[in-house]
Amino acid sequence: MNKIEMITGAIGTFLFSAFVLGLAYSISTGFAGFWGGMPFWIIALSVLAMLLYDYWDSCLRKNKD
16 A cells, blocks of 8 residues: 555544534534534534545555455
8 A cells, every 4th residue: 555645644534533523612612502513513423434434444454355
């Protein structure tokens, strides 16, 4: 596997995760409150789980079909 793909994928995953988690935190501590921000938290964590799986599947998994 190409090391550059692994590094850029990790950097992109980290930056996207930081943005989405920061946005979710901002929504929950702002006007919406915790319960108003809960649907966004659920969506954000689901998207991050899909992002991490895709990174693992495309960059870290050893068995390529």
